Amino acid sequence: MASVAAARYGKDNVRVYKVERDASTGVQTVTEMTVCVLLEGAIEVSYTKADNSVVVATDSIKNTIYIKAKEYPVNPPEVFASYLGTHFIKTYSHITAANVKIVTHRWQRMTIDGKPHPHSFYRDGNETRTVEARIVKGKGIFLRSGINGLLVLKSTGSQFHGFVRDEYTTLPEVWDRILSTTIDCGWTWKTIPSLEAAVAATSKFNAAWEAARSITMKTFAEENSPSVQNTMYKMCGSILEAVPEVGTVDYKLPNSHYFEIDLSWHKGTKNTGKDAEVYAPQSGPNGLIEVTVARAQAGASKL
Numbered sequence: 001m002a003s004v005a006a007a008r009y010g011k012d013n014v015r016v017y018k019v020e021r022d023a024s025t026g027v028q029t030v031t032e033m034t035v036c037v038l039l040e041g042a043i044e045v046s047y048t049k050a051d052n053s054v055v056v057a058t059d060s061i062k063n064t065i066y067i068k069a070k071e072y073p074v075n076p077p078e079v080f081a082s083y084l085g086t087h088f089i090k091t092y093s094h095i096t097a098a099n100v101k102i103v104t105h106r107w108q109r110m111t112i113d114g115k116p117h118p119h120s121f122y123r124d125g126n127e128t129r130t131v132e133a134r135i136v137k138g139k140g141i142f143l144r145s146g147i148n149g150l151l152v153l154k155s156t157g158s159q160f161h162g163f164v165r166d167e168y169t170t171l172p173e174v175w176d177r178i179l180s181t182t183i184d185c186g187w188t189w190k191t192i193p194s195l196e197a198a199v200a201a202t203s204k205f206n207a208a209w210e211a212a213r214s215i216t217m218k219t220f221a222e223e224n225s226p227s228v229q230n231t232m233y234k235m236c237g238s239i240l241e242a243v244p245e246v247g248t249v250d251y252k253l254p255n256s257h258y259f260e261i262d263l264s265w266h267k268g269t270k271n272t273g274k275d276a277e278v279y280a281p282q283s284g285p286n287g288l289i290e291v292t293v294a295r296a297q298a299g300a301s302k303l
């Protein structure tokens, strides 16, 4: 006999745009998001017995996202995700958990003749702000906030040496290299007991995002990096220090390689080592380095 081991369903890729108009100044502020809501609960019979009486249609889930975006502020996204998820577990007695993912896309205000424009914006890159929220009946709100798709490069101030050398190794040790990666960073919040507590924490969410973003860039820029591993670990430590409400910080960083090109075949042109100026950016393969860092437990044994 087969039985359902796990199930969730809902609507993905719900694109939402919201404008706020300040009537007194004429300044408008825009938010564009892509939302996913997946519900869990006593829904097995919809799979096993074709009993749709337990199904809140995914079309209704999409409609609810629009209505809640109208009723509540969509910023910070952590609070909007909490409103949205709480709605589903409060409204439907058989729904026990709502998983809400919000990806917020960048619209930067234009500066025209040195002044912020009241209603014109531009996309300054593929960077997004993300929130994954799990709202569980009787247990609280579990949040992971993040930054995704922030592409960074430094042209010096990075090294990589001292790694394993054996019969598989061709990579030379380097004391000066290009370092480029696309930031995928997340931070999980200590469990938030209720919607009210999430609303009360409103200002902390933007402050944490600002801190994570500036720590990531400052550490990347200023540190003479011995490896991606060590640099990302330092970033995690600084974020944990800056935001006491955060329990863990994680990074997933591709190492996007830029290879030197030997041009000596052309009139003895010098383009390697200290003479390297023209490089070949690689689209793949790339390194991929991941870490999750938690606060050290007092009295925990050292491995």
Ligand SMILES: O=c1[nH]c(=O)c2[nH]c(=O)[nH]c2[nH]1
Pocket: 160, 171, 226, 227, 228, 229, 255, 287
């Ligand atoms: O920072 C790095 N970490 C690695 O693990 C690694 N491996 C590699 O080939 N280059 C690099 N760079």
